[in-house]
Structures are given as structure tokens and as C-alpha cells.
Amino acid sequence: MTTSSALIDMQNxxxxxxxxxxxxxxxxxxxxxxAQGEYIAIIGTSGSGKSTLMNIIGLLDRPTDGVxxxxxxxxxxxxxxxxxxxxxxxxxxVFQQFNLLARASAWxxxxxxxxYANVSRSESRRRALDALAQVGLAERADHKPEELSGGQxxxxxxxxxxxxxxxxxxxxxxxxxxxxxxxxxxxxxxxKLHQEGLTLVIVTHDxxxxxxxxxxxxxxxxxxxxxxxxxxxxTIELPPASQAAANGRFNGLSQPALTPLPQPGAIAKVEExxxxxx
Amino acid sequence: xxxxxxFRVAVDSIASHKMRSGLTMLGIVIGxxxxxxxxxxxxxxxxxxxxxxxxxxxxxxxxxxxxVSSDGVAGAGGSVQTLTMGDVAILSNPDLHSDVxxxxxxxxxxxQLVAGSNNTQIRMTGTTAAYADVHNxxxxxxxxxxxxxxxxxxxxxxxxxTVATDLFGRPQVVGESVRINGEPFxxxxxxKKSGNAEFGSNDNSxxxxxxxxxxxxxxxxxxxxxYTVTSISADAASEERVDAAERxxxxxxxxxxxxxxxxxxxFTISTQASLLETINTITSTLTLLLGSIAAISLLVGGIGIMxxxxxxxxxxxxxxxxxxxxxxxxxxxxxxxxIESLVLTLLGGLIGIGISYxxxxxxxxxxxxxxxxxxxxxxxxxxxxxxxxCGLLFGLYPAIRATQLDPIEALRYE
Ligand SMILES: Nc1ncnc2c1ncn2[C@@H]1O[C@H](COP(=O)(O)OP(=O)(O)O)[C@@H](O)[C@H]1O
Ligand SMILES: [Mg+2]
Numbered sequence: 001m002t003t004s005s006a007l008i009d010m011q012n013x014x015x016x017x018x019x020x021x022x023x024x025x026x027x028x029x030x031x032x033x034x035a036q037g038e039y040i041a042i043i044g045t046s047g048s049g050k051s052t053l054m055n056i057i058g059l060l061d062r063p064t065d066g067v068x069x070x071x072x073x074x075x076x077x078x079x080x081x082x083x084x085x086x087x088x089x090x091x092x093x094v095f096q097q098f099n100l101l102a103r104a105s106a107w108x109x110x111x112x113x114x115x116y117a118n119v120s121r122s123e124s125r126r127r128a129l130d131a132l133a134q135v136g137l138a139e140r141a142d143h144k145p146e147e148l149s150g151g152q153x154x155x156x157x158x159x160x161x162x163x164x165x166x167x168x169x170x171x172x173x174x175x176x177x178x179x180x181x182x183x184x185x186x187x188x189x190x191x192k193l194h195q196e197g198l199t200l201v202i203v204t205h206d207x208x209x210x211x212x213x214x215x216x217x218x219x220x221x222x223x224x225x226x227x228x229x230x231x232x233x234x235t236i237e238l239p240p241a242s243q244a245a246a247n248g249r250f251n252g253l254s255q256p257a258l259t260p261l262p263q264p265g266a267i268a269k270v271e272e273x274x275x276x277x278x
Numbered sequence: 279x280x281x282x283x284x285f286r287v288a289v290d291s292i293a294s295h296k297m298r299s300g301l302t303m304l305g306i307v308i309g310x311x312x313x314x315x316x317x318x319x320x321x322x323x324x325x326x327x328x329x330x331x332x333x334x335x336x337x338x339x340x341x342x343x344x345x346v347s348s349d350g351v352a353g354a355g356g357s358v359q360t361l362t363m364g365d366v367a368i369l370s371n372p373d374l375h376s377d378v379x380x381x382x383x384x385x386x387x388x389x390q391l392v393a394g395s396n397n398t399q400i401r402m403t404g405t406t407a408a409y410a411d412v413h414n415x416x417x418x419x420x421x422x423x424x425x426x427x428x429x430x431x432x433x434x435x436x437x438x439x440t441v442a443t444d445l446f447g448r449p450q451v452v453g454e455s456v457r458i459n460g461e462p463f464x465x466x467x468x469x470k471k472s473g474n475a476e477f478g479s480n481d482n483s484x485x486x487x488x489x490x491x492x493x494x495x496x497x498x499x500x501x502x503x504x505y506t507v508t509s510i511s512a513d514a515a516s517e518e519r520v521d522a523a524e525r526x527x528x529x530x531x532x533x534x535x536x537x538x539x540x541x542x543x544x545f546t547i548s549t550q551a552s553l554l555e556t557i558n559t560i561t562s563t564l565t566l567l568l569g570s571i572a573a574i575s576l577l578v579g580g581i582g583i584m585x586x587x588x589x590x591x592x593x594x595x596x597x598x599x600x601x602x603x604x605x606x607x608x609x610x611x612x613x614x615x616x617i618e619s620l621v622l623t624l625l626g627g628l629i630g631i632g633i634s635y636x637x638x639x640x641x642x643x644x645x646x647x648x649x650x651x652x653x654x655x656x657x658x659x660x661x662x663x664x665x666x667x668c669g670l671l672f673g674l675y676p677a678i679r680a681t682q683l684d685p686i687e688a689l690r691y692e
Binding site for chain 2: 080103117121160164
């Protein structure tokens with residue numbers, strides 16, 4: 001993969017957290033290239049550096065050492081203002097903790113990125129409501145976080161990440177707080193958007209979800225220990241009830257096209273990487 | 279307009295912390311109300327005194343014995359009183375004093391007035407007929423002393439309304455008889471009640487012919503064979519000629535008192551204009567002093583705002599991190615917090631203005647309170663300006679602190 005065509009290009013990125021006397025090596029010499037339109041899952045044990053990597057990709061954090069380029073621009077050379085614009089217009093970020101405002105209603109939360117994109121009030125309200133409808137929360141638009149379940153809060157956060165129509169969606173365990181059915185619906189939405197051109201990077205603990213991606217990165221101790229490309233992703237068949245619900249709640253979204261199952265070898269390799277003891 | 283949207287964010291934030299916002303505003307509310315009220319009282323009092331003084335005529339000059347040293351303290355210099363009826367006679371010569379129209383001697387002291395079984399202590403002034411004109415006296419009943427009565431040293435008296443009611447229980451007492459030192463005097467006139475101010479009121483005064491006061495009543499001391507006076511009033515031809523009149527009077531008195539070129543005056547000439555100036559200086563100094571004490575409370579209020587804004591920034595570290603992660607520029611964060619603090623202080627300022635108007639109404643409703651609280655547009659503009667300034671000034675540091683937060687550090691903050 002050539003550097004110039006890559007959406008994201010990371011060379012020898014290292015992140016060290018200083019905790020008093022001791023240094024924590026959260027990211028250890030990571031090199032990674034992601035092309036436009038990829039669908040990537042990142043797996044790894046807790047503390048292996050997944051969130052750290054996502055934060056750097058999402059321009060929320062800077063590597064201690066190494067180079068990070070997004071669309072060929074060196075992130076280290078960008079001004080605060082340019083970084084803010086990229087976060088606002090290019091990147092949708094779904095946080096591991098939902099990070100909602102405590103006192104704002106769901107549609108105001110979803111509208112927030114548009115506020116900073118100078119979209120007019122009426123237009124931003126309409127788009128916020130659209131985004132909420134996409135995640136099946138149209139009816140909850142005026143509810144505050146305290147009036148929503150954990151899963152619903154996570155979906156508000158997802159609507160907020162999608163509202164500005166980013167080209168890169170970074171989701172840190174987006175289905176962690178969701179029940180199986182809602183998790184499936186969210187994944188189906190992501191995959192539909194991916195087919196429309198969205199570049200998708202998802203951190204997950206869930207093997208089944210990882211298996212749907214075209215490329216799986218496995219992390220341990222701050223390093224990427226395997227980078228597997230799967231010939232094609234599997235689409236898990238939804239039970240009829242949830243399929244109907246998905247169709248209804250997700251604005252008549254169509255299921256992704258059926259694709260061949262992943263090669264057993266690829267999955268075995270992934271499992272090995274995750275569960276193998278050090 | 280983007281500023282209006284920050285305004286909405288600010289109002290939301292203030293509304294969701296009502297208690298805290300209210301307490302924060304209190305400093306500004308009290309500060310603004312205190313400054314406006316004190317300024318209003320100062321201006322009201324000064325306007326009242328000034329109108330009282332100028333209603334007594336602005337062309338008047340008063341000559342009193344003794345000198346006033348440069349620092350304004352009456353000098354002990356002349357233990358001998360040198361201002362006499364002879365001075366009055368010379369000053370009354372219009373050929374020598376072209377800008378002086380009237381000269382009125384006064385000899386005054388405190389004395390007891392008796393009518394039947396009632397008595398009252400009053401300020402008694404012996405003077406001439408022109409006094410009423412020079413001092414703008416108005417009579418409620420009867421007339422003032424006449425030239426004839428002055429020259430014949432008649433036993434007649436003009437009294438103030440308080441004196442009349444104290445002695446007779448009523449103000450219409452022309453023709454009644456009162457006693458001074460056992461000697462009967464006929465009341466020929468009663469003065470109109472003076473304005474509501476105590477300043478320059480004649481309500482507790484009595485006026486008798488000057489010769490009577492100097493002779494039978496007070497037995498005034500003489501200087502070089504002439505009766506002394508306690509003061510001389512003079513009227514200048516016009517307001518523009520007051521200074522010229524003052525110089526003419528000074529020249530005559532210096533010559534007549536035989537003062538050498540380097541001697542100080544043994545008398546003092548004061549004019550209404552200089553009195554007005556003095557009063558103005560005193561009231562504005564007083565207002566400034568009290569106003570700056572009140573301004574300190576505004577400052578304290580402003581520091582309170584800064585405190586709360588700093589707490590607010592710390593408390594909302596996570597929110598700031600989130601906003602930045604979603605694309606807020608530093609300027610967005612700065613404006614959000616600045617406008618929040620501006621809204622807080624302006625609201626506080628408006629409430630403070632409301633309170634000072636309430637105090638003004640209250641003051642007006644107090645009976646016998648002689649002046650009203652003057653709140654003028656410049657004071658209002660200043661109050662709002664200072665409130666807004668406080669908001670911007672004391673909100674700036676916390677707002678800058680907010681912009682300096684790193685998005686991911688801020689998001690991790692608990
Ligand atoms: N702000 C921080 N300060 C210190 N250490 C941190 C911080 N954030 C993460 N770490 C450490 O860095 C390592 C990677 O963390 P993280 O990227 O959150 O892992 P994951 O998301 O895979 O669970 C962990 O050892 C974690 O304790
Ligand atoms: Mg994590």
C-alpha cells in the first residue's frame with residue numbers, strides 16, 4: 001500500500017504515559033496504514049493500547065514519538081484550528097464511555113458537531129433528528145441522558161458521530177453497552193454506511209463482530225501483533241424478528257449483500273492471537 | 279448569528295445552576311445597587327442644596343470680619359473686630375463702587391423672645407430695609423422693616439413662621455407684641471416658610487432695625503468710635519459684575535483699614551458663586567469617596583465571578599474536552615465561557631439597577647426627607663458598562679484556562 005493513497009499512515013508511533021516515576025508504554029512502535037473505504041476491527045486484551053491508538057487516529061491525542069499522517073498531512077504540523085476542523089468534518093468518534101452532556105436532550109447532543117460546523121439552526125435540528133432516526137431513537141429526541149438506558153445513550157453518541165457525515169468513523173467498543181439485538185442493528189447501520197464509502201474502524205471484544213470486518217488488527221502490550229486481511233466478511237443472519245425491527249427502525253435500511261464466509265484459518269489465527277497466553 | 283447561539287448555551291448553563299448563578303450574581307447586584315444608590319443620594323443632595331443657594335440670588339456678596347488663610351482656615355489674626363458702620367457708609371457710595379448696588383449691614387446674635395407665658399430662643403439680626411431685597415426674603419404677612427423704622431430705631435420686629443407658631447400657636451401675628459429683654463416690640467411682618475431645606479432657612483429668625491440691635495439689645499462693641507457689624511451683605515449689579523464688585527469692596531476696605539501692601543485682609547469677601555463652587559466640591563468629593571467604597575464591593579463581586587467561572591471550568595473540564603473532540607475551536611470555547619460570564623454580570627447589573635430604583639422610590643416616600651435620589655443616564659450606563667467589564671475581565675482568565683485544555687486529557691477528567 002503506498003503512502004500517498006492512504007487515508008491514514010502511521011510510522012513508528014509510540015505513546016508513553018508518565019505516571020509519576022514510572023512510564024507506561026501504551027503504544028510501542030506502531031506502523032499502520034489505512035486506505036479509504038476499509039473496514040477494520042481492532043481486538044486485543046484490555047490495556048493493550050486499543051483506545052490509545054484510536055485517540056491518535058482520531059486526532060484527540062498525539063504520539064509521543066513517530067509520525068502520524070492523515071490524508072497525507074502530518075498531524076504534528078497542523079494547528080489547533082485545523083485539527084478542530086478535521087475532527088469536526090472528517091472524523092466521527094464513538095467513545096468507549098458515551099461522553100454525553102449531562103443536561104442536554106438527545107437531539108441537542110446529536111446536533112453538537114453541527115453547531116461547530118456553522119450549520120444553520122433549522123438545518124442542524126433536522127439533521128440531528130435524521131441521525132437519531134437512523135439509530136432508532138426518533139421518539140427519544142427530547143429525552144435527557146438520565147431518561148435513557150445505557151444502550152439508548154450509546155445510540156445517541158453514535159448519532160452524534162454520524163451527524164456530520166464523516167468519511168472516517170472510529171468506534172471504540174460501540175456495541176459494548178448494547179444488547180445483542182440492538183448491537184446487530186448498529187452494526188448493520190455501520191455496514192450500510194461502509195458500503196456507501198465510509199471508512200470504518202471498530203474496536204471490539206466481540207469475536208463475532210470482529211469476524212465481519214475485512215481486516216482485523218490484534219494488539220498486545222501496545223503493539224500490533226497481527227494484521228489479518230479476510231478475503232471477505234461474513235454477514236450474520238438476523239433472526240426474523242430483529243430483521244423486521246431493523247428494517248422498521250433503521251429507516252428501511254437494506255441488509256448488506258450476502259458475502260462468502262471467512263476462511264476458518266483466519267478466525268483461528270485471530271483467536272490464537274487474542275487468547276494465547278503470553 | 280453565531281454569538282447568539284453561544285448566548286443560548288450560556289443561558290442554558292446558567293439556568294441549570296440556578297443557585298450557584300444567583301449567589302455569583304449577588305456580588306454584582308449589591309455592588310451596582312450600592313454604587314447607584316450612593317451616587318444618587320450624593321447627586322440628589324447636591325442638586326437640592328444648589329437650587330436652594332441659587333434661589334437666594336447669585337449676585338450677593340458677603341463681607342465678614344477676620345481673614346481666611348490660603349488653606350481655608352479662619353485666621354485668628356484680628357482679635358479686634360474692624361468691620362464697622364463707617365465701612366458700610368463708604369461702601370454705600372455708588373460713585374466709588376459702580377458695580378455695587380446695595381449694601382446691608384448686619385449685627386446678629388442669639389436672644390430670647392417672650393410673648394405672654396411663651397418664650398423661644400431665636401437668631402436675631404439687626405439690619406436695614408434693603409436686607410429683604412438682597413436676601414430674597416418673602417413675607418407671608420405684613421411687611422419688612424422700613425427706612426423710617428431703621429433711622430428712628432423703632433421697636434418693631436419681623437419674625438419667621440416657626441417663631442410665630444412657637445410664641446402664639448399660629449402664623450398670623452402681625453400687630454402682636456413680643457418682648458426682648460423686657461422691652462416690647464411690635465410684630466410688623468411674618469416671613470414665608472422657607473424652602474424645605476434647613477440650609478439658609480429663616481424660619482427661626484427675627485429681624486429688627488440695626489441701631490436697635492447694636493444699641494439696646496446687644497450693646498455692640500465699637501471700633502474707632504463706630505459700631506461694629508457681624509457681617510455686610512452687598513448686591514452686585516449683575517452676575518457678570520460680581521468679581522468687579524468684589525475688587526471694589528476689597529480696595530475700599532483695605533484703604534479704610536489702613537492695611538499695608540503686604541498685609542493680609544482683615545476681612546473676608548465671599549460670593550454666592552464661590553459658595554456654590556465650594557458646595558459642589560464638597561458634595562462631589564463625598565460622592566467620590568462613598569462611590570469608591572461601593573466600587574470596592576463591585577470589585578469583590580467581580581472576583582466572586584472569576585472564582586465561580588474557574589470552578590465552572592474545572593467542573594466542566596469533561597464537557598470542554600468533548601466539545602473540542604467534536605470540533606470546537608479554541609475561539610468557540612473562549613467565547614462560550616466569556617459570554618456566560620458576561621450574561622451573569624449583565625443580569626446582576628440589571629437586577630442591581632432595579633434595586634436602586636426601588637430604593638429611590640422608597641426614599642421619595644419618606645415624609646420630610648428633603649431630597650430625592652437622582653439616578654441619571656450616565657450612572658446607568660456606567661453601571662452596565664462596569665458590570666459587562668467585570669464579566670469580560672474576570673471571565674477572561676477562566677475562559678483562557680478552558681481553551682488550554684487538551685481534548686483527551688479533558689475527556690479523561692473525572
Ligand atoms: N491517561 C493515561 N495515563 C496513564 N496510563 C494510561 C492512560 N491511558 C491509558 N493508559 C495505559 O495505557 C495502556 C493502554 O491503555 P488503553 O489504550 O486504554 O487500552 P485498551 O483500550 O486496549 O484497554 C494501559 O496500560 C493503560 O493503563
Ligand atoms: Mg479501551
